Amino acid sequence: MDIRIRNIVKDFGRTAALEGVSLDIASGELVALLGPSGSGKTTLLRIIAGLDVPNGGQVFFGDEDASHTPVQHRKVGFVFQQYALFRHMTVLENIGFGLKVRDGATRPSAAEIRRRSLELLDLVQLQGLERRYPGQLSGGQRQRVALARALAVEPRVLLLDEPFGALDAKVRKDLRRWLRAIHERTGHTTVFVTHDQDEALELADRVAVLNKGRIEQVGTPDAIYDRPETPFVFRFIGESHAVSVQVREGKVWLAGQPILMAAGGIAEGPAELHLRPQDVEFAAHAADALPARILSVRRSGPTRRAEIRLSDVEAVFEIDAPAALTVRPGEERPVRILRGRVFPAA
């Protein structure tokens, strides 16, 4: 089932949570809503589910306008951050709940409910735990039960709110791979919310980056990481530093030197150059390079991370240097900027 979100506006009293958000999600796609806390990502997820009511805008499930469909009839599978399992019901009763509460004609028989619940228990690899209560399960197991319960209603879309937020780092990585595998097997259209960029980039087909109630960029993980469209996305994804530059005659100028060719469409005048640590390297010669002083050096995995200050413009940032290269704090070393993204000055 494909989902179209049109111009959703939501405010909680005085504070705006969503300011006109539109997003198309293709059938079978796995989409991440990524953003810092307060960006509106969870609100958007809850509006898709029908748990929150927007002040304006529409949500389409396929061709059906679901905006006025109450949550009970939207047929969405929602996995809550704290799982929200019914603690007075066994694992099997939890999974079968959505089938059991259906109206007379559409409700499967008790035996059928049991069969399908056991099948889902199998899918989430919790065979043999059907008689346990949620209180007797580990965090990761509860997460799986919550997913099985959401899948039991044969949802048109699966929605997950910070699915790994409450788990420790190790369990988190395992479950991430496992969720991807489940998605490939079941093929549900899936939307999940996360504040963790690694999680979003690793798991999703496409990522929507939200900031202050607006979508900044939607794209594949590669597009989001390699071609950020806004300064916010650049800063939010990966490490970055910014330095003020001038755009003139199709070139980017820093400290009176042309350092990069300016991409088309960038207006002449003051601008900001955004850099990642691997976008800058130490130069062998001072020619065509920027003079810099090394402030500190530390080992970071396979490389060395050096903190440098550009001598002419008082800009401090970190760069990656090969471990083989010996650099010492206090040393003067020219650097060369290899690439970067230029955005109009804020």
Add this chain to the structure above:
Amino acid sequence: MRPSRRRSVIPGFGISAGITLTMLGLIVMLPLAALVLRAGAAGPDGVLRLALEPRIFAALKTSFGLSLAAAALNGIFGVIVAWVLVRYSFPGRRLLDAAVDLPFALPTAVAGIALAALHAPNGWIGSLFVPYGIKIAYTPLGIFIALVFVGLPFVVRTVQPVLAEAEQEIEEAAATLGAGRVRTIFTVLLPPLIPAILTGVAMSFARGVGEYGSVIFIAGNIPFVSEIAPLLIVVKLEEHDDAGATAIALTMLAVSFLILLALNALGSWTRRRYGHVR
């Protein structure tokens, strides 16, 4: 008795434990022992025979039966009041919340004469029922009213914190799975409250069985009809029938003890089954 497991550097164990045990012994244990000793003289058969004596048996039946009925009504209304206090905001909510504790704070004799005056045939409430031929004060119905009054806070106060802690996500989960509001309330929200409700009902029941002051003014105190067990203890004492008074007291103590045991079992069963889930 001495501190175990890890040695404590904090002084004062001897004196604090000494004061506690001495006072508990002198004020609570010694008098209760006197009761048991006195009953022991008659033997268990003797106590049982006395307790089955018609007037005493009738009084015990009245006390236990009406306390159970009052506790049941408090179970229903207690949940409604707790629900309203936790879930809704409306003007006067805080005042209502504070008022729930009134039966704890109002001396029982005051409650007793007030309830009697209110429900007497010429009272504000009593007079409303006279045209229908219903008499409240000086009948078992009056006892029931008084027992509802004294037991009212228990269910509210045991259910309230559990309800306040219940996450909204649980209800939302039920809704996303297709459950309607009424079904959500009855299959998702109420079942986890059952241990708390039962605890409150049991406390309300235990309180009702022992209640004296708020009941005797409204009861009418007619033997075999509206005479409660605690009143009969007083009557027996005035008749210098210490053995009879002891037999009633011991029966009441035994029942409260059984209720306490049941409550503890209920508590540990719930903890074992549900654990401490967030």
Add this chain to the structure above:
Amino acid sequence: MSAERPQASAAVRSRPATEDPPALKGLLIALAVFFLASFLVLPLVVVFVEAFRKGAEGYLAALREEDALAAIRLTLTVAAIAVPVNVVFGIAAAWCIAKYEFKGKSFLVSLIDLPFSVSPVVAGLVYVLLFGAHGLLGPTVRSWGWEIVFAVPGIVLATVFVTLPFVARELIPLMEEQGTTDEEAALSLGAGGLKTFLRVTLPNIKWGLLYGVLLCNARAMGEFGAVSVISGHIRGLTNTMPLQVEVLYNEYDAVGAFTIASLLALLALVTLALKALLEWRYADEIAGTHRR
């Protein structure tokens, strides 16, 4: 940027999933208010209406009765003895239970709660059986020239019995929550045991202690069943305020009974108001169970 300007669209009107229909909400609030009003508020109102049935003069005249004044004095005396005794017991019990680990601790806690599950009439009865004319210790005590049953000491004993758990059950959870680190810090800084208690522990528990004292005092002044059994109802001598209420009511002196009852009702209202204030103002410094 994929966000478009929101078009002016009609606001979507429907309730969030977890909100009850207004009709149900209204019905439940009405039910709760009606139930509480008829069971709690009306009895309270009737006390004051009946007390002033013969106007302010009748009220004041009933207050100036010799027996009424004697009952007030006796009630104050009993509370003045019972409350401090309970404070000492409560602090001692909470100290040894909250600050140490030992075998039989949970049994001790149950014992402390025991008076709450004993009928007040039984509480009076056990003292009559112990100290009465035919009681176990009755003849002995009498030979020493002590009067306990049908006298003030018996009333005080019965009152202490029924109020014993109040202070302790407030302080135990509070002191358990606070742990022992503050005291250990004080001791490591060279403070003695008594000084540690007065300067460190007491300030930490003062609002919880006050909360317990408040409830203990209300019960001590209002206790009826236990005191009724042991007092002998001697007017002017062993009648506390609640007992005087009973005597006057049975003599059909409604104004007199309700006048004294109104004083006790006022005490209850003040107690509730202070209790609510403590729960609201000092939420962090009273036991966890009372926080709202």
